[in-house]
């Protein structure tokens with residue numbers, strides 16, 4: 001045990017039914033450090049955080065010592081907050097329809113209800129709190145009006161204010177726990193967020209961060225704990241550990257990054273889109289070849305993110321799409337018609353739009369192929385279970401128990417299920433929105449290989465993403481958007497992470513200049 005530890009988790013054990021999710025994890029967090037929590041999907045990271053947050057009751061023998069004091073278990077959520085541990089969970093916990101100042105004050109007002117709230121004065125204080133971190137966010141804007149990174153800032157500054165108001169905060173300390181705060185954010189926003197985290201640790205607080213991004217881990221953390229199958233495998237000093245060594249520790253064996261063999265041959269078009277217009281941007285054309293993977297990207301708000309939805313009839317667009325010789329008016333396309341035409345869409349919003357958390361993995365995964373499982377006597381449940389079992393195996397879904405509700409799987413495993421669901425239909429055009437958000441390194445390589453197999457079988461793929469590493473690994477061609485339309489094209493060997501980032505900024509500044 002180190003002397004300057006603010007928190008000790010000793011022998012934390014957690015069981016869900018027969019499943020042992022944490023098998024005696026012990027680690028300590030030091031004052032003023034950024035501590036990373038790493039591990040494959042389902043390794044137990046969120047479970048450990050939920051034990052600390054007081055959501056889960058750990059087994060007998062588990063011990064939590066906070067600021068030198070052994071805490072009664074399960075932890076009391078209010079007590080842990082009062083003692084100076086604040087959490088930002090993956091979905092940030094903000095109320096979209098309320099203003100920034102209302103969201104910032106919601107916890108304080110929840111514990112004492114004053115007769116009168118002077119919102120103007122509160123807004124001024126909130127603006128000062130942001131300004132202390134060099135942030136300028138309108139306190140009267142609603143959360144819905146903010147960009148994703150601004151929402152993350154609000155959630156983090158709010159948690160930091162909770163720390164300052166806690167017992168630990170009087171000493172300028174506290175522990176801020178961030179569970180995957182960055183999956184929605186493009187690189188430049190991650191940098192701004194890291195600036196905020198650095199100012200927070202400079203004040204003496206400690207930060208615990210869960211992320212799957214190894215480059216981020218190397219940039220921001222001092223030490224990392226690696227979990228595998230509910231056990232602590234190792235604690236590494238980040239600065240002296242190579243990228244590959246961290247990856248190998250996470251996986252337990254060596255996994256090579258998927259590398260696409262990019263052909264240069266011209267492909268016959270699978271889909272041709274002419275005069276597509278979304279929102280107020282000028283119309284444009286695009287086509288995707290048979291078996292081609294086309295990436296679309298840009299800065300947030302540049303318009304690329306709507307494209308998969310527009311081509312599926314899920315958001316309003318005008319224009320014409322030709323698929324297999326059939327001409328389709330996009331303004332009249334519905335998602336049901338799109339699916340009947342051989343299109344598949346995997347939305348980014350995992351449990352909101354893409355899957356049903358309360359239904360089993362089997363029910364989710366077999367949804368698009370349900371007619372194949374319909375017999376004279378109704379649904380062939382054993383057949384559905386076999387299909388689900390086979391796909392779970394193929395895409396390494398863990399645990400391999402397709403009877404479990406989708407919502408009880410870890411985030412990354414949910415995503416594998418939802419991707420498997422659409423890949424089995426061998427679509428003509430597969431539309432993806434951030435397909436590997438929250439998916440661990442090893443599973444990402446498996447998904448990239450599965451997408452590559454689908455492409456080799458002729459599926460055209462459109463992937464909207466701000467994950468440059470992913471785009472570099474899977475795309476044959478990339479269109480970079482600015483102001484609602486594609487402005488730069490990268491192909492073949494031109495596609496590198498650096499080139500993508502540069503193109504995003506270059507195209508935004510060029511189109512801004514042209515507009516003036």
Ligand SMILES: Nc1ncnc2c1ncn2[C@@H]1O[C@H](COP(=O)(O)OP(=O)(O)OP(=O)(O)O)[C@@H](O)[C@H]1O
Pocket residue numbers: 016019021039040041042043044045046047048398399408409410411412413438440
């Ligand atoms: N409420 C629950 N009921 C049953 N099993 C659960 C529950 N919560 C988590 N689990 C299981 O515990 C294991 C660990 O899940 P956890 O969410 O902690 O993983 P994780 O490391 O955070 O993964 P990810 O990177 O995908 O978010 C998984 O196998 C998951 O299915």
